[in-house]
Amino acid sequence: MLALTMGEPAGIGPEITARAWAALRQGGPEFLFLGDADLIRGVPVARVDSPESARAAFPQALPVLHRPLPVPATPGHPQAATAPAVLAAIEEAVALARAGRVGGVVTNPIQKSVLTAAGFPHPGHTEFLGELAGTGVPPVMMLACPQLRVVPVTVHEPLARAIARLTPELIVEHARIAHAGLRRDFGIASPRLAVAGLNPHAGEAGTLGHEDHAIVAPAVALLRAEGIEATGPHPPDTLFTAKSRPSYDAAICLYHDQALIPIKTLDMDGGVNVTLGLSIIRTSPDHGTALDIAGRGIASPDSLIAALRLAAQLAHHRRTHAA
Numbered sequence: 001m002l003a004l005t006m007g008e009p010a011g012i013g014p015e016i017t018a019r020a021w022a023a024l025r026q027g028g029p030e031f032l033f034l035g036d037a038d039l040i041r042g043v044p045v046a047r048v049d050s051p052e053s054a055r056a057a058f059p060q061a062l063p064v065l066h067r068p069l070p071v072p073a074t075p076g077h078p079q080a081a082t083a084p085a086v087l088a089a090i091e092e093a094v095a096l097a098r099a100g101r102v103g104g105v106v107t108n109p110i111q112k113s114v115l116t117a118a119g120f121p122h123p124g125h126t127e128f129l130g131e132l133a134g135t136g137v138p139p140v141m142m143l144a145c146p147q148l149r150v151v152p153v154t155v156h157e158p159l160a161r162a163i164a165r166l167t168p169e170l171i172v173e174h175a176r177i178a179h180a181g182l183r184r185d186f187g188i189a190s191p192r193l194a195v196a197g198l199n200p201h202a203g204e205a206g207t208l209g210h211e212d213h214a215i216v217a218p219a220v221a222l223l224r225a226e227g228i229e230a231t232g233p234h235p236p237d238t239l240f241t242a243k244s245r246p247s248y249d250a251a252i253c254l255y256h257d258q259a260l261i262p263i264k265t266l267d268m269d270g271g272v273n274v275t276l277g278l279s280i281i282r283t284s285p286d287h288g289t290a291l292d293i294a295g296r297g298i299a300s301p302d303s304l305i306a307a308l309r310l311a312a313q314l315a316h317h318r319r320t321h322a323a
């Protein structure tokens, strides 16, 4: 049993939840929705009081731990008043996972600008989850689809600041956590990491920027000295080609769009966001709240379905690995 959070009530989360349940009710993985039951339309809903009671309900109806919103939601129009309930659903899902009552947490997309305006101090789920279920290392974002896994070393910050923050230590820290996650949760015995360069042609021997030889190459050397199979800095423009991808298990990328553009271009529907370095399993669809189409019934549930399936697989790997 997985816990699926409500996410932004005015976004596509409720409708893709209903469609994901319709697709998975026969073969699973089983999940329960933490949020306002009135958001769910078009499929039968079973209000349950625990994950344990959700299991029996799942084949017939979408189980919901009903947590009412203070105001009705209007698709496409987020409201600050719902922010506490959005965050409470995440906190409750994590508490259930930490108590071992669900196998993992899957999050529906949140509208970050609304939460920020309401005082939420984190850039996204990843950092919030690090606070709720951290293990003493920073939470690390990975996006995965069948053809590619990417790990951005810097995430939600202006590009100039992200580049200024890059150090060999920051790259090594993220690569180590990715390496451990690939071993523990993905069952890859000796993960191969390809570290992207920053500049065109990975700096062209220093003629196109100093960061590749001053920051990225030393990080790769440090990783290799620890016995991690790391290569790079690789010219970013060819790292994600069909010919390159089979040579590594994850690409360590230096900033958000270097990681997310290739994966969303390759597989927007099958991409899944995974948080590594937590005491719990957490996945999420790779897309956002899609306010522009919310409530129209045209949103694809595929990335959410992939996130639910991957969470179940990772939980299984983690249990097997720990045994």
Ligand SMILES: NC(=O)C1=CN([C@@H]2O[C@H](COP(=O)(O)OP(=O)(O)OC[C@H]3O[C@@H](n4cnc5c(N)ncnc54)[C@H](O)[C@@H]3O)[C@@H](O)[C@H]2O)C=CC1
Pocket: 012, 016, 108, 109, 110, 111, 112, 113, 125, 273, 284, 285, 286, 287, 288, 289, 290, 291, 292, 293, 298, 299, 300, 301, 302, 303
């Ligand atoms: N894990 C999370 O909570 C995430 C939250 N966000 C948040 O979502 C909000 C909107 O972000 P955007 O950059 O506009 O990205 P977005 O992914 O919400 O939308 C980008 C485009 O893709 C389309 N799209 C997205 N998901 C779709 C689906 N399942 N089916 C069909 N079309 C789909 C949208 O209609 C839109 O045209 C922001 O507040 C952002 O921070 C974004 C990514 C992840």
Ligand SMILES: NCC(=O)COP(=O)(O)O
Pocket: 123, 124, 125, 126, 127, 260, 273, 284
């Ligand atoms: N662009 C990816 C994204 O926004 C996911 O962030 P998070 O909410 O999973 O931290």
